[in-house]
Amino acid sequence: MNLYVNKQVLYMDNQSKVEDSQLLTLYIGGNEEAFxxxxxxxxxxxxxxxxxxxxDRYRAEDLMQETFIKAINTIKRGKYNExxxxxxxxxxxxHNLAIxxxxxxxxxxxxxxxxxxxxxxxxxxxxxxYEDQQIKEDTHLLLKRxxxxxxxxxxxxxxxxxxxxxxxxxxxxATDVSINTALGRMRYALINLRKKMEPILSDKLxxxxx
Numbered sequence: 001m002n003l004y005v006n007k008q009v010l011y012m013d014n015q016s017k018v019e020d021s022q023l024l025t026l027y028i029g030g031n032e033e034a035f036x037x038x039x040x041x042x043x044x045x046x047x048x049x050x051x052x053x054x055x056d057r058y059r060a061e062d063l064m065q066e067t068f069i070k071a072i073n074t075i076k077r078g079k080y081n082e083x084x085x086x087x088x089x090x091x092x093x094x095h096n097l098a099i100x101x102x103x104x105x106x107x108x109x110x111x112x113x114x115x116x117x118x119x120x121x122x123x124x125x126x127x128x129x130y131e132d133q134q135i136k137e138d139t140h141l142l143l144k145r146x147x148x149x150x151x152x153x154x155x156x157x158x159x160x161x162x163x164x165x166x167x168x169x170x171x172x173x174a175t176d177v178s179i180n181t182a183l184g185r186m187r188y189a190l191i192n193l194r195k196k197m198e199p200i201l202s203d204k205l206x207x208x209x210x
Contacts, residue, residue, distance in 0.1 A: 020086040028075065039068055042087055046094045052174050053098035053164065063101060067094040095174070099159055146196045154189035157182055 020041070026034035046067050051060035070093050074080050080089075147155055156175065160166045166174070171182045 049094045050098045157185040158189040
């Protein structure tokens, strides 16, 4: 069966549309137009994925380009191993880039626990003391590290909710789950985060007050 490229539209001999996996094979073999066809096929879905998260047209366009660049680099390094699942793989790249981009823009989120309390309420930092300001800075950095240690699904919903101010309906739509699932993931994320943070903060604050 022969494949050919003609003005970015690829067909097989029987005139049926070439599958993504076949386009990838062509691209890996040196056919640059094959990847152009993949871009044309999926750019709208990639853009929608990023826009749903960042809610900014220009940033979504930039992230769409970053997504395809990252995909190209991964494929060229021989690291792509999702044969037959190119679009879900591509959308996952877009999704992760959008979340990472937003997370970097807002360094210190306000994490609200299930009882409605800010996770830092018990710390009672003094605004005028250098020592307390340093503790506050270190604690926020610790929080970021602990968030990174959460399971992927829990970290994702927590970042969307507390870094990106997304509603649970928006989170459910963006992650393709039910609202109840999104709520459940948030609940477990907060439980796990508190379990990780409380003993560390207790030791840190106990030591700092000596």
